[in-house]
Amino acid sequence: MKNLDIIVDLQYGDCGKGKVAHYLCEKTKYTHVVRYNGGANAGHTIYHKGRKVVTHQIPVGVMFGIKSVIGPGCVVDPELLEKEILELKDAGINVSKKLFVANNTHVVTKAHKDEDAKDAKIGTTKKGIGYAYRDKYIRLGKRAEDTPELKPYTIDFYKEVVNKPDSMILMEGAQGFGLDIDWGDYPYVTSSSCTSAGALLNGFNYSNVNSVWGVAKIYETYVGNKKFEPEEEIFKKIRELGQEYGATTGRPRQCNYFNLDTFRKAVKINGVTHVVISKMDILRELNEWKVIENGKVKNMKTEKAMKEKIIQELKPFGVKKSNVFFSEKKDTI
Ligand code: IMP
Ligand code: MG
Numbered sequence: 001m002k003n004l005d006i007i008v009d010l011q012y013g014d015c016g017k018g019k020v021a022h023y024l025c026e027k028t029k030y031t032h033v034v035r036y037n038g039g040a041n042a043g044h045t046i047y048h049k050g051r052k053v054v055t056h057q058i059p060v061g062v063m064f065g066i067k068s069v070i071g072p073g074c075v076v077d078p079e080l081l082e083k084e085i086l087e088l089k090d091a092g093i094n095v096s097k098k099l100f101v102a103n104n105t106h107v108v109t110k111a112h113k114d115e116d117a118k119d120a121k122i123g124t125t126k127k128g129i130g131y132a133y134r135d136k137y138i139r140l141g142k143r144a145e146d147t148p149e150l151k152p153y154t155i156d157f158y159k160e161v162v163n164k165p166d167s168m169i170l171m172e173g174a175q176g177f178g179l180d181i182d183w184g185d186y187p188y189v190t191s192s193s194c195t196s197a198g199a200l201l202n203g204f205n206y207s208n209v210n211s212v213w214g215v216a217k218i219y220e221t222y223v224g225n226k227k228f229e230p231e232e233e234i235f236k237k238i239r240e241l242g243q244e245y246g247a248t249t250g251r252p253r254q255c256n257y258f259n260l261d262t263f264r265k266a267v268k269i270n271g272v273t274h275v276v277i278s279k280m281d282i283l284r285e286l287n288e289w290k291v292i293e294n295g296k297v298k299n300m301k302t303e304k305a306m307k308e309k310i311i312q313e314l315k316p317f318g319v320k321k322s323n324v325f326f327s328e329k330k331d332t333i
Contacts, residue, residue, distance in 0.1 A: 002210040003168050005030075006199045009176030010266035012222040014246075014253065015215040016278035016327065018044030021060040021172045023333050024213070031167045033061025033068045036199040037192040038174035039075040039108055039132070040084075041125040043247025047331035053091050054247050058084055059172050062095045069100045071202040072157055073192065074174075075132040076101055077108040078149040102157035102202075103145040108132040122188060123225030125248050133191040162203040171199040177266035178222065188226040196270045214272035216263060218283045218306070218326075221253035229254035234288055242282040258306075259292040260313060267317050274323045275314060281328040 005024060009015045021044070025033065040056045047053075048063050057076060061068035070076050085095050112128030112135070124130065135141040144150045161167065173194060178184050180194040193201060196212045221244050222228040229235050235255040238244065244253040267275070280303070283289065289306040290299050300306040311321050327333045 001208065004171055004199070004204055004208045005169070005210050006171040006173070006196045006212045008173045008196050008199075008212060008214055008266075008270045008272070009194065010214045010216040010263060010270070010272070010275075011176050011220050011259075012178040013042070013174070013176040014221055014223075014244075015176065015217045016276065017173060017215050018046040018055065018060060019278070019327070019331065020213055020215050020276050020333060021170060022046050022048065022063070022331075024170055025060060025064045025066065028170070029168060030061065030066050030170045031164070032161055033059040033066050033170045033172055034071045034161065034202060035059045035069070036071045036073045036171050036173060036202045037194055038190060039129055040077045040080045040127045041129045041190060041248060042174035044172075044174075045247050045330075048091075048093070050331075051091060053088070053093070055088070056084055056248060057081055058088065058095065058099060059170075061170065062088065062098045063093055065098060067100065068095075068098055069102060069155070069157065069161060070105055070153075072102040072104045073198060073202045075106045075108050075129060075136070075192075076144060076150065077113075077127065078147060079110075080127075082149070099153055100155045100160070101144045101150050101153040102161075103143065103154050104157065105144045106132055106136040106141045107144060107147050107150070109142065121225060123223070124190075125246075127248075130191040158203060171202070173199065177270065178262060183265070183269060185226065188224050196272075209271075211273045212271055213274045213276060214267060214270055215276045215278065216258070216266075217279045218277050219258055219279065220256045222256075223249070223251050223253045227254075229256055234286065237286055238282065241285055242279055257290045257292050257297060260309075261293065261295065263310075264313060267314065267319070272317070272319060274325070275310075275319055276325045276327055276333050277310065278327045280326045284328070
C-alpha cells in the first residue's frame with residue numbers, strides 16, 4: 001500500500017519543510033502526520049491562516065485537526081513539548097486529542113541538555129539531541145512509555161499508525177541531508193537520520209512510499225561551527241534579505257551558493273519524486289544566479305537559465321518538470 005508522502009530537506013535544514021508540510025495537508029486528506037527524526041533542535045516556520053507559527057517538535061497536522069505523532073525515530077523533550085503546546089494554544093491552535101508520542105520514542109532529559117550546553121566543537125542547538133541518541137544506542141535511554149509527563153500522549157505506534165487500515169500518512173522530516181549522521185559533513189552533523197530511509201525506520205518499508213518531496217533553497221545556508229560562508233559581500237546581503245537567522249536559536253545562518261554536487265547526491269540517496277526550491281524571491285532581488293558545480297562557482301547569469309539547469313539535473317533521476325516547484329512565497333509553494 002502506497003500510503004506515505006515523505007518530506008526531506010536536501011541541504012542543511014531551514015529550506016521550508018514546514019511550508020511544504022502545510023501545503024500538502026491542505027491538498028491531501030491525511031489520516032496522520034508523523035515527525036520522523038530529530039527533536040526540539042528543529043524550527044519549522046509556518047504561516048497558518050495569515051499568522052506566523054514556529055513549531056519545534058509538534059507536527060504540522062495539529063493545525064488541521066489531523067492526528068499528529070512524534071515518531072520512534074525522534075527524541076522527545078517533555079519540558080519543551082509542554083511549552084510548545086502552550087505557545088500553539090496562544091496562537092489559537094489546540095492540540096488536545098490530536099497530539100501523540102510513540103511509546104518507544106526516546107526522551108531528552110535535563111542531564112542531556114546540561115551535557116550539550118558544554119558543546120564548543122559542533123555548534124549544536126544545545127537541545128541535548130546527541131546525548132539522548134547516544135543513550136538510546138548504548139541502551140541506557142529512557143522511553144516515552146516510562147515517562148509520567150508523557151502518559152497523556154503515548155500510543156502504540158504499530159497498532160495506531162503502522163497497522164491501521166486505510167491510512168494516508170505525511171512524514172515530516174527535520175534538519176537535512178547535509179546534517180544527516182551518515183551522509184552529512186561529519187562531524188558537523190546532527191545525530192539522526194534525515195533521509196527518506198530515516199522516515200522508513202519508523203516502522204515502514206519501501207512499498208509504502210507514495211512520494212518523496214525534496215526541499216531545497218535557491219542558495220544554501222548552514223548553522224554551526226564549521227566555516228561555510230565565503231568572504232564575499234553578496235552572502236551578507238542574502239542573509240539580510242532572506243532573514244537567515246535560526247528559528248530555534250536566533251543564530252545567523254552562514255550562506256553560500258546552490259551546490260549542485262551535493263544536490264545530486266541528496267536527490268539520488270533520498271529518491272525524490274517532487275522538488276520544491278524556496279526563496280526565489282530573495283535571489284531575484286539580488287539578481288545573482290550562481291551555482292557550485294564540480295567544486296567551482298559557475299555563473300548561470302539569469303533566473304531562467306538557473307531554473308532550466310536544475311530541471312535538467314533532475315531529469316536523469318526521473319523527476320518530471322511538472323513536479324519541480326520554484327517557490328517565491330513564505331506561505332505556500
Ligand atoms: P544538534 O542537532 O543540536 O546536535 O546540532 C548539530 C548541528 O545541526 C548544528 O550545526 C546545528 O546548528 C544543526 N541543526 C540542528 N537542527 C537544525 C535545524 O533544524 N535547522 C538547521 N540546523 C540545525
Ligand atoms: Mg528550521
